[in-house]
Amino acid sequence: MSAPRLSDRTPHVEADEMIDAMVPPPRFDRVRFDTYVPNPDEPSQAAAVRAGEKFAGAVGTAGAGGWFGSLFRRSVEHKPGLYLDGGFGVGKTHLLASLWHAVPGPKAYGTFVEVTNLVGALGFGETVRRLSGHRLLAIDEFELDDPGDTMLVTRLIKELTTAGVSVAATSNTLPDKLGEGRFAAADFLREIQSMSARFDVVRVDGPDYRHRGLPDAPDPMSDQDLAAKAESTPGSTLDDFDDLCAHLAHVHPSRYGRLLDGVTAVHLRGVRPAPDQAVALRLVALGDRLYDRDIPVAVSGAALSGLFTDEMLRGGYRKKYLRAVSRLVALSR
Known part of the structure; x- marks a missing residue:
């Protein structure tokens, strides 16, 4: 049976829950x-x-x-x-x-x-x-x-x-x-x-301590190997990259954390550079929530280090994109 998709989730968060959830991410509990x-x-x-x-x-x-x-x-x-x-x-x-x-x-x-x-x-x-x-x-x-x-x-x-x-x-x-x-x-x-x-x-x-003395990010997997890894990992998800990008446009960023509830690993098929700034910023927000929860990421297609174009990395959101790359590459190890 194929792994479930993040693209099929439509989380909802009440305002009171947002207040109650204003605590450090679990990775910083201790x-x-x-x-x-x-x-x-x-x-x-x-x-x-x-x-x-x-x-x-x-x-x-x-x-x-x-x-x-x-x-x-x-x-x-x-x-x-x-x-x-x-x-x-x-x-x-x-x-x-x-x-x-x-x-x-x-x-x-x-x-x-x-x-x-x-x-x-x-x-x-x-x-x-x-x-x-x-x-x-x-x-x-x-x-x-x-x-x-x-x-x-x-x-x-x-x-x-x-x-x-x-x-x-x-x-x-x-x-x-x-x-x-x-x-x-x-x-x-x-x-x-x-x-x-x-x-x-x-x-x-x-x-950056995340990359101090550590190897580079692993190479992207084949589509077949990625699907097999997702199906063999309990609690993992498998999404086509373009489908997930389209879905994120319809989910408020305040709900991205809830989107990941119960997920143990995220697998993205057919990763490519973000097509525009709006998609790129949503991926930054999703990457932050993945990092907060220490959820591993595996991909096929392009490497996560190439998620943002050279033009994006020269623009006003450069620091956001570099932070996202740093975090996502760490999660892909």
């Missing part, structure tokens, strides 16, 4: 500051651990969001935000999840896309109301890809930090450089600078 192993050749990594511990301690002492928390922060000159900036695979998400685990609740954790999806599902006012009582909002993979996101997120961070919520974020771009190369960022400079002023920026340098 990470803590003391499980992060700094690269001895990169002193910024050990410094980032210390900065995260200090920030977590200040958040834990300040209490939950609201007037008292805001008053405490002003009294100790503690900025309400911590921003971990660095390249791919240096452990920024490990540090962010460690910070989240170190802070008592209420607290929320999500990728940038998940946070914007939450606002889309609940509305801005309701999102602010639900999160204003939190001690901490942790945002992974912070990026501003269009003017709408710029206005929404800068306003959300302003509202939450004013209410006493601390915000920690990771990104591959310094906060005052967000949006560059994607849209007319200069038109939104005041909003971006206003937001960035709320963060202490900590740089995390180093090579």
Whole structure:
């Protein structure tokens, strides 16, 4: 019997479930500051651990969001935000999840896309109301890809930090450089600078640990071998690449995680470079959810390292695509 297809799944997620699901991915359940192993050749990594511990301690002492928390922060000159900036695979998400685990609740954790999806599902006012009582909002993979996101997120961070919520974020771009190369960022400079002023920026340098001393990604399989592997692996799925790309257009990215519930391995037949930017960005979102859940990926056709065209890798979403390649290649091993 052939393996089931992701393309046949139509997941649904209620708004309340989105709030409850705002926790670090399962692969980060056990990470803590003391499980992060700094690269001895990169002193910024050990410094980032210390900065995260200090920030977590200040958040834990300040209490939950609201007037008292805001008053405490002003009294100790503690900025309400911590921003971990660095390249791919240096452990920024490990540090962010460690910070989240170190802070008592209420607290929320999500990728940038998940946070914007939450606002889309609940509305801005309701999102602010639900999160204003939190001690901490942790945002992974912070990026501003269009003017709408710029206005929404800068306003959300302003509202939450004013209410006493601390915000920690990771990104591959310094906060005052967000949006560059994607849209007319200069038109939104005041909003971006206003937001960035709320963060202490900590740089995390180093090579991508996902590929440190590891072999290249395996070569794509034949269609026959891929199908046989999928059929012999309990809980796995097998999709034609083009069919899955078409299906993802009809599933909101906030549901991609639910799309993968119970899946142990994903097999993609006939992989080729993404045909356009919209498809490419959906594949980035799916790749992030696969990585969150540590789900292996096997393919036929083109290699995962060739998923995005040279033109895409020269454009404004370059860092998103490189992160996706890094993660998907790691999963294909």
